Amino acid sequence: MSLQFIVDGLLTGSMIGLGAIGVTLTYSILRFSNFAHGDFMAWGTYATLTVVSAIGAMFGKIAPIAPLSFGWPLLVALVVGMAFTALLALLLDKVLFSRLRSQGQAIIVVMASFGASMALRSLLEFTFTSRPTYFSRAIQIAMPVGFGIRITPDQIALLLLTAVLVLGVHLLMTRTQTGRSMQALSQNAALARIVGIDVASVVRVTWIIGAALACVAGVMIGILVQIRPFMGFDMLLPMFAAAILGGIGSIPGAVLGGLIIGLAEAGAVQLIGAEWRAAVSFIILMAVLFVRPIGLFGVKER
Amino acid sequence: MDLLGYGAFFLTTALIFSLVTLGLNLQWGLTGLFNVGLAGFVAIGAYTSALLTTPDDAARLGGFGLPILVGWAGATVAGGIAAALTGMATLRLRSDYLAITTFGVAVVVQLVALNAQKLTGGPFGIGFIPRPFGGLAETPLLFNLSNLAVVAAVTLIAYLALEHLARSPWGRVLKALREDERAAISLGKSARFYRVQAFAVGGAIMALAGALQAHFTGFIAPDNYLPILTFQVWVMLIVGGSGSNLGAVIGSILVWGIWAGSGTLTSVLFSPEQQARAASLQIVAIGVMLCVILLIRPKGLFGDRPRRTRFGKRAKAAVGESNSSS
Numbered sequence: 001m002s003l004q005f006i007v008d009g010l011l012t013g014s015m016i017g018l019g020a021i022g023v024t025l026t027y028s029i030l031r032f033s034n035f036a037h038g039d040f041m042a043w044g045t046y047a048t049l050t051v052v053s054a055i056g057a058m059f060g061k062i063a064p065i066a067p068l069s070f071g072w073p074l075l076v077a078l079v080v081g082m083a084f085t086a087l088l089a090l091l092l093d094k095v096l097f098s099r100l101r102s103q104g105q106a107i108i109v110v111m112a113s114f115g116a117s118m119a120l121r122s123l124l125e126f127t128f129t130s131r132p133t134y135f136s137r138a139i140q141i142a143m144p145v146g147f148g149i150r151i152t153p154d155q156i157a158l159l160l161l162t163a164v165l166v167l168g169v170h171l172l173m174t175r176t177q178t179g180r181s182m183q184a185l186s187q188n189a190a191l192a193r194i195v196g197i198d199v200a201s202v203v204r205v206t207w208i209i210g211a212a213l214a215c216v217a218g219v220m221i222g223i224l225v226q227i228r229p230f231m232g233f234d235m236l237l238p239m240f241a242a243a244i245l246g247g248i249g250s251i252p253g254a255v256l257g258g259l260i261i262g263l264a265e266a267g268a269v270q271l272i273g274a275e276w277r278a279a280v281s282f283i284i285l286m287a288v289l290f291v292r293p294i295g296l297f298g299v300k301e302r
Numbered sequence: 303m304d305l306l307g308y309g310a311f312f313l314t315t316a317l318i319f320s321l322v323t324l325g326l327n328l329q330w331g332l333t334g335l336f337n338v339g340l341a342g343f344v345a346i347g348a349y350t351s352a353l354l355t356t357p358d359d360a361a362r363l364g365g366f367g368l369p370i371l372v373g374w375a376g377a378t379v380a381g382g383i384a385a386a387l388t389g390m391a392t393l394r395l396r397s398d399y400l401a402i403t404t405f406g407v408a409v410v411v412q413l414v415a416l417n418a419q420k421l422t423g424g425p426f427g428i429g430f431i432p433r434p435f436g437g438l439a440e441t442p443l444l445f446n447l448s449n450l451a452v453v454a455a456v457t458l459i460a461y462l463a464l465e466h467l468a469r470s471p472w473g474r475v476l477k478a479l480r481e482d483e484r485a486a487i488s489l490g491k492s493a494r495f496y497r498v499q500a501f502a503v504g505g506a507i508m509a510l511a512g513a514l515q516a517h518f519t520g521f522i523a524p525d526n527y528l529p530i531l532t533f534q535v536w537v538m539l540i541v542g543g544s545g546s547n548l549g550a551v552i553g554s555i556l557v558w559g560i561w562a563g564s565g566t567l568t569s570v571l572f573s574p575e576q577q578a579r580a581a582s583l584q585i586v587a588i589g590v591m592l593c594v595i596l597l598i599r600p601k602g603l604f605g606d607r608p609r610r611t612r613f614g615k616r617a618k619a620a621v622g623e624s625n626s627s628s
Contacts, residue, residue: 027398032398033398033401033402035338035401035405096593096597099597100596100597103600106397106398107334107336107397107398107401108596108600110336110398110401111336111536111540111592111596112592112593112596112597114338114533114536115533115536115537115589115590115592115593115596116589116593117589118529118530118533118585118586118588118589118592119585119586119588119589119590119593120589122582122583122584122585122586122589123582123586125578125579125582126579126582126583126586129578129579130578130582233529236405237402237405237406237409240402240405240406241406244399244402275413275416275417276413276417278409278410278413279409279410279413281406282406282407282409282410285402285403285406286391286403286406289391289392289395289399289403290391293395293399
């Protein structure tokens, strides 16, 4: 068995982990599992792609930052895409989720997110067709780093980006007033209100963080794999499995869960073949639900 | 004559959908269990029955060439077992976990259908599934009408049985659990046990519907059981009104009518190369419709929505409500 699966697994795991942060935050603070989260990913990626093409049309061909496959336009587009995805999530919350939440039936919100997910994904298919596209068709040379492992500059950059983002969100959650308000609301909503926490603003921040990270994860998939309308929907099961494995509400847990699932998937691809990849997250999910339903870092629900 | 034939064909498909919706209504409408992987259970039924009844095929396991009725019975049992296992794994946990797990079941069933060539024929599916009244295939009208009669009879039996169940002591326990879990438990009813039963019976009905469909078309492939199927059935139940069996049947016929009608419309209005895109617009429209109904008329046409679901307590814990620890 080649050790290459470690690099592949860490990369897949980063994508899953970044997505799972959003899933775990919505689950613990808004208290529903958002089936539309994968489609935030896809929408963010297509938004980023659109901005990249727009910049390309305005400024002509721009040389990539050596040795990466992309230049500054992608970085600018990524920021725009993150903002766009956050707006999309806020809009969806305003017209749909918040209204159903106020009716007080959590499971109806889940169902609405399922409907919204179908509509969002098909709208992408309608606009961009289901044909896969790419940010860049250039082929990068993978550098050997020993032990039979090869890695491309893009992959190194994206792993670093993931680490920075996860650290950033972790610091935000633990060191800032906003983050502490979010934790308070997820642990005890009534008490959080009594001490005067502005629930509406916490809800907004939750959507913004979740959606922006989903966009980054989607763009990572776009750079390393390909861009398709179904790209986010296919990530849904791994993301849920990662969030539950890590323990609902825990950001380090979601990321660690993502990495574990990513590594397991990459290992399974080597051992039994790529076609069974999607079953890995299901097996892990079932194992967690049977053995330790609160996950690695979860707290028992009161 | 053609019109009559098409009408029979349309109704047959719609009634098979009704059967799936009836199964979902038992799970969600009566018991409050959220199944977003029902396509997986339908597929389990279709493949089980196909395996049991098709003539022997060297390329894969089986078929066993058994009578069609054995296939249907096998499908019902297989669907019930699959649903019972799913229920046992998740029903002691939060409601969302059931949703996520059923979603996973559908993904895995789809994977098996695609990749386990020896069992399912892979992406090309299984053909030569025996059709009841296959001898009548020469006269399409008679063939369609006799199929319709069979499907209508099965749906009617399921409908009457479910109506009876809903009024039986068993059904009353399910309703009690849905309305006020704590009160029902304090009367000595095991919530998990009853829910697993309801989930299993629902899964069995869905699998039976899958088997009927397989024998009606004579051919199945993994593409028949994509998430879009789950989505269609949910819209049917929500439009008809969850909790009502009559609503489930009428909602299915209505939504299938809208679906087939808009499908015909797009095939007339759009050029062949644009049709895939137009079809996705069709899904957007249905998705928006689901959300709008949930927002403005959650009862659907005939619904008897509970005042509170089993999750009401937790729903109140959502943002903006009180959260007393329990």
